[in-house]
Amino acid sequence: MVRTYFPELTEARSPAAGPSLAKIGGAPWGFPRERWPRCATCGQAQRFLAQFPGGEHLPRLGAEESVYIFKCENETICDFWDPQSGCNRVFLLKHNDLSTGYTQQPPVDYPDPEFGEYTVASWRVFEDPIPATREADFYDAEAFLALPEELAVPHDFDTNQSTKFGGAPYWTGNGVPAEIASDMRVLGQLNSWICTMEHPEDYVEIGNLCFDGIGYLYDQTPEASRPDLRFVISR
Numbered sequence: 001m002v003r004t005y006f007p008e009l010t011e012a013r014s015p016a017a018g019p020s021l022a023k024i025g026g027a028p029w030g031f032p033r034e035r036w037p038r039c040a041t042c043g044q045a046q047r048f049l050a051q052f053p054g055g056e057h058l059p060r061l062g063a064e065e066s067v068y069i070f071k072c073e074n075e076t077i078c079d080f081w082d083p084q085s086g087c088n089r090v091f092l093l094k095h096n097d098l099s100t101g102y103t104q105q106p107p108v109d110y111p112d113p114e115f116g117e118y119t120v121a122s123w124r125v126f127e128d129p130i131p132a133t134r135e136a137d138f139y140d141a142e143a144f145l146a147l148p149e150e151l152a153v154p155h156d157f158d159t160n161q162s163t164k165f166g167g168a169p170y171w172t173g174n175g176v177p178a179e180i181a182s183d184m185r186v187l188g189q190l191n192s193w194i195c196t197m198e199h200p201e202d203y204v205e206i207g208n209l210c211f212d213g214i215g216y217l218y219d220q221t222p223e224a225s226r227p228d229l230r231f232v233i234s235r
């Protein structure tokens with residue numbers, strides 16, 4: 001069994017916002033404005049996608065640091081799904097290095113799509129039936145295809161269960177993304193579409209993750225003392 005954490009998302013801004021805030025969309029909390037990333041292809045300011053602090057759901061991070069994910073939303077020309085393109089960026093920042101308050105998105109020259117802002121109110125813990133000994137099979141295309149379906153896709157492609165941290169990755173129908181090598185590990189994943197506690201039946205889009213894709217936050221160096229984080233979007 002491996003432990004998986006599903007975020008319970010609220011549309012309300014947290015009154016207790018601080019360095020340990022976990023959220024998707026809107027404005028990042030504490031991100032230093034001077035470090036706001038630009039897209040390597042179009043040069044426009046990227047858009048904030050999500051931030052998560054270390055914790056039980058993200059044990060590879062220290063408790064006093066947070067990961068921030070950005071991507072370009074200038075979808076006409078930029079390979080924002082590609083971790084090597086420079087059209088998305090992942091930052092791992094110590095809480096001591098954060099600014100205070102929400103950081104506003106710099107202006108962009110293309111029609112900026114409107115996405116909502118969602119805060120993680122709590123985490124729902126799920127004991128995934130995947131045996132920890134089979135974890136490596138999720139990172140080998142052939143071994144993954146050979147897994148019994150109840151292990152390979154315990155979520156049955158349920159959109160609501162495809163935004164999560166911990167445990168084995170829930171891949172899309174295309175299986176293991178080519179960018180994620182067998183010695184790398186996924187730390188968390190974001191589905192393009194989420195539901196909130198206020199509207200549990202209504203799906204809303206958090207960003208253009210190839211329309212119906214899943215973004216995977218992964219560690220290129222899981223055996224090293226410090227993580228080397230990347231973000232890839234797979235359909």
Ligand SMILES: [Zn+2]
Nearest residue numbers: 039042072078
């Ligand atoms: Zn771009």
